[in-house]
Amino acid sequence: MTKGLLHHVEIYVSDLKKSTDFWGWFLGELGYSAFQKWDGGQSWKLEDTYIVFVQTEERFLDIPYHRCRVGLNHLAFHVDSRQHVDEMTKTLNNKGINILYKDKHPARGEDYYALYFEDPDRIKVELVAP
Structure with a gap:
């Protein structure tokens, strides 16, 4: 039964190359496999859940992420x-x-x-x- 389980999480990143280098090896260590890849993003999947990383558009890069702001x-x-x-x-x-x-x-x-x-x-x- 999958009711209530996360289907996927999508995270916008400032530098897709750096993020996919980091997350690729890390998620591989946890058993995730590469799932989807396109010019602006990439995902990894474990069973029924996947994590997606998408390149943030340049016009939005002036406000950096901070985990203590509203959001993740x-x-x-x-x-x-x-x-x-x-x-x-x-x-x-x-x-x-x-x-x-x-x-x-x-x-x-x-x-x-x-x-x-x-x-x-x-x-x-x-x-x-x-």
Whole structure:
């Protein structure tokens, strides 16, 4: 049954090349496959859900994204293990990707182990392990 599950998420980005380089390897790590590609965008799919990245028109680039404004704050993804979170942390560090809240990394709770980082447009991304 798919009722209530997300069908897709579409995100406009400032630099499609940078975003698809970032999201392509990251989503691949989570099991997504390339799905659609056209001059102004690209998507990746996992089962019945896909994520789309579209190049923002130049006339709209003067207002940069900020996750604390009205709109999307972050995307959070499940992973299978705390080890996967730790491996992704190393990979992100090696790629020079900004890890957020380093003083509290990894975020921990009784049933929570998470990593927070930013994509090229500074959209916060979260990985959550049980």
